[in-house]
Amino acid sequence: MKKFIHDFEVTRNIHITDDYFALNLKCPVSLPDMLPGQFAEVLVGNSATTYLRRPISIYDTNYDTNELSLLIKKVGDGTIALSKLKEGDILNLVYPLGNTFSMPQGENALLICGGVGIAPMLLLAKLLHSKGYNPDILIGGRTSADIIEPGKYEPYGEVFITTDDGSAGEKGMVTQHSLFTEKIKSYSIIYACGPDPMMKAVARVAASHQIPCEISLENTMACGIGACLCCVVETIDGNKTTCVDGPVFDTRTLKL
Numbered sequence: 001m002k003k004f005i006h007d008f009e010v011t012r013n014i015h016i017t018d019d020y021f022a023l024n025l026k027c028p029v030s031l032p033d034m035l036p037g038q039f040a041e042v043l044v045g046n047s048a049t050t051y052l053r054r055p056i057s058i059y060d061t062n063y064d065t066n067e068l069s070l071l072i073k074k075v076g077d078g079t080i081a082l083s084k085l086k087e088g089d090i091l092n093l094v095y096p097l098g099n100t101f102s103m104p105q106g107e108n109a110l111l112i113c114g115g116v117g118i119a120p121m122l123l124l125a126k127l128l129h130s131k132g133y134n135p136d137i138l139i140g141g142r143t144s145a146d147i148i149e150p151g152k153y154e155p156y157g158e159v160f161i162t163t164d165d166g167s168a169g170e171k172g173m174v175t176q177h178s179l180f181t182e183k184i185k186s187y188s189i190i191y192a193c194g195p196d197p198m199m200k201a202v203a204r205v206a207a208s209h210q211i212p213c214e215i216s217l218e219n220t221m222a223c224g225i226g227a228c229l230c231c232v233v234e235t236i237d238g239n240k241t242t243c244v245d246g247p248v249f250d251t252r253t254l255k256l
């Protein structure tokens, strides 16, 4: 898939919570096709300490207005600098990078998102819905503050929520939700993105029921184009780069 480097104009910086924000960005040309799971390498121009680009998933696209959006959690200097962008500022992106998810071979699909791991799942939910699927979407977090924009997913499937402390949805971890305990065998595929322990737990349950499972890894990256090898992950076929061979991997191929 062809890659682009473009200066996007910030059209909105939306404050979602103290930790999360979304950037709406207008492309200077027609927005190229992007697939769920793909990401952009973002040049953080207004931070003295952020030398390397930061990988951020494509959260949403609007081909009518040539805009895309990024959903970002503030974790360090780069993402904090991005949170300060204002309407009219310019943000340089290299995109779309990485691979995508495969489509289900059966009827039901389960999407699991933890924290900012919801970012690559919106485009996936939209694509599945456009192909006639009605996925179950399970969003997990430590508290209600980690459940970001669940309403965005409602048009594309049935949304379920878990929090560790019970402040939103069912109390407990995603793998303790009734979708796992009662409905798991009905899914032809499970997709997950979130913290490593969550994805490993989901992968284990999927494997025990012989259900295909694809996860989107958020390994630390530098170049984003397969050159520096800092994002390598061990698979049954040898080492693979998360930025080019991933970020989406079938968990049966990963040495988790």
Ligand SMILES: Cc1cc2nc3c(=O)[nH]c(=O)nc-3n(C[C@H](O)[C@H](O)[C@H](O)COP(=O)(O)OP(=O)(O)OC[C@H]3O[C@@H](n4cnc5c(N)ncnc54)[C@H](O)[C@@H]3O)c2cc1C
Pocket: 039, 050, 054, 055, 056, 057, 058, 070, 071, 072, 073, 074, 075, 076, 077, 078, 079, 080, 116, 119, 120, 217, 218, 219, 220, 221, 247
């Ligand atoms: C393919 C991919 C897609 C991603 N999509 C998104 C997204 O849509 N939205 C979003 O907010 N973030 C996303 N991330 C994570 C994001 O790239 C990092 O949070 C960001 O690079 C941190 O930059 P920083 O300068 O703010 O923090 P840094 O100063 O670089 O790091 C601050 C702290 O965060 C930790 N950290 C840095 N990178 C990561 C990471 N990849 N995973 C976990 N911890 C990390 C560091 O170890 C450190 O403790 C994605 C990562 C990948 C690889």
Ligand code: FES
Pocket: 220, 221, 222, 223, 224, 225, 226, 227, 228, 229, 230, 231, 232, 241, 242, 243, 244
């Ligand atoms: S980030 Fe350089 S090889 Fe993946």
